Amino acid sequence: MSDIDKKSQDQALLEAITWNDQGLVPVVTQEIDSGDVLMMAWMNRDALLETMRLGEAVYWTRSRQKLWHKGEESGHTQKVKEIRLDCDGDTILLKVEQKDGIACHTGEHSCFFLRWDEAKNIWLDESKNKK
Known part of the structure; x- marks a missing residue:
């Protein structure tokens, strides 16, 4: 594919997405084999293009205001197997292979891993690494 064709394809992809006022879109990340929802994060246009280029999840960190290649420090990268867009075009679903099975910081x-217990009116920590 020529550079011109690739830029046209990238532009069509980006235009299909409804970006919020900050130029972001929410991303739900799901483990492809188990179906477990691993996390929710944000992407801007550059993060999505970099995700596609690398084949690994790259998000936009709102707190640090920069691109964040998932696993860049921990090694727990996410290999992207599918990118889906919801029917409204305002949420992305990434289906990933999670390296080492650890997605959370x-x-x-x-x-x-927090579950609301209505009877007790509290959040229950169901993590295996309770602090």
Whole structure:
């Protein structure tokens, strides 16, 4: 594919997405084999293009205001197997292979290890690495 064709393809991809006022789109990341939801993060246009270029998840960190290649420090990278866009075009779903099975910065498999217990009216920590 020529550089011109690639730029046209990238532009078509980016134009299909409904970006918020900050130029971001929410991204839900799911483990492809288990179906577990691992995390939620944000992407800007550069993060999405870099994800496609590398074949690994790259997000936009709002707190540090920069691109964040998932696993750049921990080694727990996410190999992207599928990129999906929801019907409204305003949320991306990444289906990934999670290296070492750890997606959360806490060392957990998933960032969603807190479960609301309605009877007790509290959040229960269901992590295996309870602090």
